[in-house]
Amino acid sequence: MSQDFRDGETVAVIYFRVGYVPTDYPSKSEWKTRLLIEESSVIKCPSISYH
Structure with a gap:
């Protein structure tokens, strides 16, 4: 994870x-x-819709 x-x-x-x-x-x-990741506001790459 990257944070800025x-x-x-x-x-x-x-x-x-x-x-x-x-x-x-x-x-x-x-x-x-x-689940913790999906419920967070972090930007996910790729998104769950691509999984």
Whole structure:
């Protein structure tokens, strides 16, 4: 994840290199982390619609 500040606002971007298939999430811990990311305001690349 990359984080920067623009005009006093925090900007964060996450780039997925994995996580495209359900087998990339072998336990509840990984699913909980993915949910945390999806519910956050971080900019996701690619977006969930591309997964």
